[in-house]
Amino acid sequence: MTGRLRHYACGSTSHDLASMFRGAPPERRRFPSGVFLYDGADGRRVLFDTGYATGEWATGWRGAVYRRLLPPRVEDADDVARRLQDDDVDPASVTHVVLSHLHPDHVGGVRRFPDATFVVSEGLQRTLAAPTLRSGVLTGLLPDWFDSAAKRVLRADEFAPRVVRGVEVAAVDLFGDGSYLLVDLPGHADGHLGALVGGSVLLAGDAAWGSDLLADAPRLRTLPRAVQFDADAYVRTAHTIAGLADAGVRVVCSHDPLLGRELAG
Numbered sequence: 001m002t003g004r005l006r007h008y009a010c011g012s013t014s015h016d017l018a019s020m021f022r023g024a025p026p027e028r029r030r031f032p033s034g035v036f037l038y039d040g041a042d043g044r045r046v047l048f049d050t051g052y053a054t055g056e057w058a059t060g061w062r063g064a065v066y067r068r069l070l071p072p073r074v075e076d077a078d079d080v081a082r083r084l085q086d087d088d089v090d091p092a093s094v095t096h097v098v099l100s101h102l103h104p105d106h107v108g109g110v111r112r113f114p115d116a117t118f119v120v121s122e123g124l125q126r127t128l129a130a131p132t133l134r135s136g137v138l139t140g141l142l143p144d145w146f147d148s149a150a151k152r153v154l155r156a157d158e159f160a161p162r163v164v165r166g167v168e169v170a171a172v173d174l175f176g177d178g179s180y181l182l183v184d185l186p187g188h189a190d191g192h193l194g195a196l197v198g199g200s201v202l203l204a205g206d207a208a209w210g211s212d213l214l215a216d217a218p219r220l221r222t223l224p225r226a227v228q229f230d231a232d233a234y235v236r237t238a239h240t241i242a243g244l245a246d247a248g249v250r251v252v253c254s255h256d257p258l259l260g261r262e263l264a265g
């Protein structure tokens with residue numbers, strides 16, 4: 001890969017696998033909230049998602065419901081700006097922020113990037129315009145300026161079929177050089193996005209709870225299935241991603257417990 005790809009954990013939650021998947025062992029697993037920084041050509045710095053928000057959440061009763069279902073563990077050091085600074089990265093140097101979707105564990109650090117261009121899907125824009133409890137969006141986590149922030153909204157008709165190692169996906173080439181493809185990974189949320197970085201690492205967002213859980217998607221229990229935007233598409237997407245993994249693409253889900261900071265480069 002040309003460029004460098006790094007991972008930061010910005011808070012976490014935990015869940016019992018047996019309550020999520022039929023037939024899974026009773027294993028309580030911690031799911032860190034991953035943020036991924038790509039340093040590419042010409043000073044481009046692309047952040048994929050922003051982790052949990054630190055401090056108090058001004059999110060009312062919807063926030064209370066969310067926190068009860070998926071209790072976050074967030075400390076001040078989990079703030080994405082702190083994580084970057086601790087790695088000698090100035091948050092203001094981030095040129096683009098991709099939002100895979102709007103769930104709280106992905107947008108909590110949006111407020112730290114007022115000068116970046118946000119890369120989002122039409123589906124995300126739709127959700128933002130009419131958030132519902134089921135969509136799991138807490139608009140109070142987003143700063144006031146987000147509506148008017150610089151945005152690159154990816155239209156549905158921009159996603160072109162593309163064959164990656166024998167597997168067909170629908171993608172938008174963000175910079176026109178193949179270094180950073182936004183990939184349509186439908187199911188989890190309306191317009192849910194992944195990113196294929198350097199042709200070799202797929203940031204799969206919440207297309208699955210973990211890269212080792214892709215094959216378990218058809219065994220999702222009723223509640224975790226009900227909170228997917230399109231549960232059938234979720235299962236199909238997991239199958240497609242498993243195909244990419246079999247073909248040698250490194251698949252990284254947002255909540256994978258990764259040990260190293262450097263993913264590639």
Ligand SMILES: [Zn+2]
Pocket residue numbers: 101103188206
């Ligand atoms: Zn999510």
